[in-house]
Amino acid sequence: MAKYRIARIPGDDSGHDVMEACMIALEPLGLDVEWVDADAGWCMWEKYGNTVPEKTWEVLRSTDCCLFGSITSRPNVPGFKSAILQIRQGMDLYCNLRPVKAYKGVPLNYRDDIDMVIFRENTEGLYSGLDYDQIPDEALALKAVKEKLGDVLPDEASMSIRLFTRKACRRIAVSAFEYANKYGRKRVTAVHKANVIRATCGMFLEEARKVAENYPEIEYEEQNVDATAMWLIKNPEWYDVLVTTNMFGDIISDEAAQLVGGLGFSSSGNIGDEYALFEPTHGSAPKYAGQYRLNPTAMILSAKLMLEWLGEMEMASRLEGGIIKVLERLNPNEVTYDLGGSATSLEMARAIADAIEQS
Numbered sequence: 312m313a314k315y316r317i318a319r320i321p322g323d324d325s326g327h328d329v330m331e332a333c334m335i336a337l338e339p340l341g342l343d344v345e346w347v348d349a350d351a352g353w354c355m356w357e358k359y360g361n362t363v364p365e366k367t368w369e370v371l372r373s374t375d376c377c378l379f380g381s382i383t384s385r386p387n388v389p390g391f392k393s394a395i396l397q398i399r400q401g402m403d404l405y406c407n408l409r410p411v412k413a414y415k416g417v418p419l420n421y422r423d424d425i426d427m428v429i430f431r432e433n434t435e436g437l438y439s440g441l442d443y444d445q446i447p448d449e450a451l452a453l454k455a456v457k458e459k460l461g462d463v464l465p466d467e468a469s470m471s472i473r474l475f476t477r478k479a480c481r482r483i484a485v486s487a488f489e490y491a492n493k494y495g496r497k498r499v500t501a502v503h504k505a506n507v508i509r510a511t512c513g514m515f516l517e518e519a520r521k522v523a524e525n526y527p528e529i530e531y532e533e534q535n536v537d538a539t540a541m542w543l544i545k546n547p548e549w550y551d552v553l554v555t556t557n558m559f560g561d562i563i564s565d566e567a568a569q570l571v572g573g574l575g576f577s578s579s580g581n582i583g584d585e586y587a588l589f590e591p592t593h594g595s596a597p598k599y600a601g602q603y604r605l606n607p608t609a610m611i612l613s614a615k616l617m618l619e620w621l622g623e624m625e626m627a628s629r630l631e632g633g634i635i636k637v638l639e640r641l642n643p644n645e646v647t648y649d650l651g652g653s654a655t656s657l658e659m660a661r662a663i664a665d666a667i668e669q670s
C-alpha cells in the first residue's frame with residue numbers, strides 16, 4: 312500500500328493542463344502516492360447539475376488530502392454553486408494559506424525581496440452564502456433594516472450577510488501565529504476595517520489580539536485593509552505574515568500576487584484540522600484549454616505546499632529548488648509566454664523535473 316492516498320481533481324479546461332504538468336515535476340521526487348482521480352466543477356455541472364457530485368465527496372472523505380487544478384464558473388446560471396466554495400465549506404477547510412514570494416529572475420517582479428504569507432479566513436464572512444436578492448421578511452423585522460430602507464420597497468433592495476463566528480476568527484489567527492512560529496517569521500499583521508465594520512471586524516481583532524498574547528516573540532500589528540492595499544504597493548517588503556477575513560483576503564492576495572509575477576506564481580492551501588486541498592489561485596483560462604499555455608508554477612508550488620503539509624519537507628524543498636533553477640536561468644525554451652518564453656506548460660514542468668534530477 313502506498314504511503315499516501317491523494318485525491319487528484321484537475322477541474323476544468325486549463326486545470327487539466329497544469330495538473331498534467333505538475334505530475335511531470337513531481338515525478339523525480341518519488342513520492343509514494345496512490346492518486347485517486349475525481350472530478351469537480353463545470354464539467355460535473357453539465358453532467359449532473361452538481362459541481363461536486365456525491366462520488367467526489369466520497370473521494371475527498373477517504374483520502375489524505377487533495378491536489379486541485381482549477382475550475383470554470385459561469386455567471387447567471389440559476390442554482391449553480393462554485394465547486395471550490397462548496398468544498399472549502401463542506402470539508403471545513405477554514406484556513407486559506409497564500410504565499411507571495413519573489414523568485415529571482417522573474418522579470419515581472421515588482422521588488423526582489425518580497426516574501427509574505429497571507430492567511431485568509433475561508434469559510435464565512437461575505438462568503439457565507441447568506442445572499443438575498445430582496446430583503447426577506449425576517450430581516451424586515453429588524454427595526455434598523457426597516458429604517459435604513461425608508462420608503463424603498465423590499466424587492467428594490469438586496470442584502471448579503473457578513474456573518475462571523477468567534478471560533479472562525481480565533482482559528483484563523485491561531486493558524487497564522489502557529490505558522491509564523493514554525494517557520495521563524497517575525498511579524499503578523501491583522502488586516503481589517505474595524506473603524507467601519509465594527510462588530511465583525513471588531514470580533515476578528517479581539518480574537519487576533521488574544522492569540523497574539525500567546526506568541527510574545529512575534530510582533531503583532533493591525534492595519535486597515537485600504538491602507539494595506541496601498542502599502543502593499545509602496546512597501547511590500549515590510550509584510551511577513553498577514554491574517555485577514557475572507558473577502559479582504561481574496562482581494563489583497565490577488566493584488567499581492569501581481570507583485571511577484573502574477574497569478575502564474577500564486578499557490579494556495581485550503582487547510583482544515585483533518586484535511587487540506589491545494590490549488591493554484593488562477594482560473595481555468597477556458598480559451599486556452601488543451602493548449603498548455605499556462606505557467607505551471609502556481610500549480611507546482613501548490614504541490615510544494617501539499618508536501619510541506621504532509622511533512623515531506625525535503626521533497627518540498629527539492630521541488631522548489633527545481634523551480635528556482637529554471638526561473639533563474641530564464642531560458643526562453645524552458646519558460647512559458649508570461650515569462651517571455653515559448654515553452655508549453657509541459658515543457659516548463661519537464662525543465663523543472665530535469666533541474667531536480669540534476670541537483
Ligand code: IPM
Nearest residue numbers: 384393395396560561564592
Ligand atoms: C479564489 C477565487 C475564488 C474565491 C472564486 C473562484 C470563488 O477568487 O480562490 O481566490 O473568491 O475565493
Ligand code: MG
Nearest residue numbers: 561562565592
Ligand atoms: Mg480570488
